[in-house]
Amino acid sequence: MMYVDPSERNYIIGTVALLAVFAAAVLISGFAYGIQLPQPVDQVDPRIVATPGNSPWGDPVEERMHELAPGKYEVYVLAQTWMYSPGSTNYGQPPITVPAGSTVTFYVTSKDIQHGFKIQGTNVNMMILPGQVSSLTATFDEPGEYNIICHEYCGVNHHTMFGKIIVE
Numbered sequence: 001m002m003y004v005d006p007s008e009r010n011y012i013i014g015t016v017a018l019l020a021v022f023a024a025a026v027l028i029s030g031f032a033y034g035i036q037l038p039q040p041v042d043q044v045d046p047r048i049v050a051t052p053g054n055s056p057w058g059d060p061v062e063e064r065m066h067e068l069a070p071g072k073y074e075v076y077v078l079a080q081t082w083m084y085s086p087g088s089t090n091y092g093q094p095p096i097t098v099p100a101g102s103t104v105t106f107y108v109t110s111k112d113i114q115h116g117f118k119i120q121g122t123n124v125n126m127m128i129l130p131g132q133v134s135s136l137t138a139t140f141d142e143p144g145e146y147n148i149i150c151h152e153y154c155g156v157n158h159h160t161m162f163g164k165i166i167v168e
């Protein structure tokens, strides 16, 4: 048998063990916690996506949430510097309001540059790119306010880019 220095053997064992831990972390987060990569669901032209008549993001902001079935919603959120519509109450946009227990599918795109879309207390954490539609679904069991955070640097007022989901 080939001679392997004991300390080198320990490093090999440690390396293999670490890889096993990392692989287990991926499998556990994917299957036990349901953490999924956001799917690129569609492509849009960012130059006209917010123009009325061209896409759901061109509809008036009050009409971008649809109840598909009792407790099941979809909402089309437009990201731009430095707000979400709907969502950014600090920029005069309406909050996203749903009853407790609702399942909400978010369709988010940007009309200008890259943004982030992270909802506190949920698994929703997406990068938002102009031209791409990002989508994830979350269930809101607990009443309260959930913040949407932009976590991609998007200019001087990046820190003011947040939104609000109200679960009643």
Ligand code: CUA
Pocket (backbone or CB within 6 Å): 080, 081, 082, 114, 115, 116, 150, 151, 152, 153, 154, 155, 158, 159, 161
């Ligand atoms: Cu939008 Cu940072």
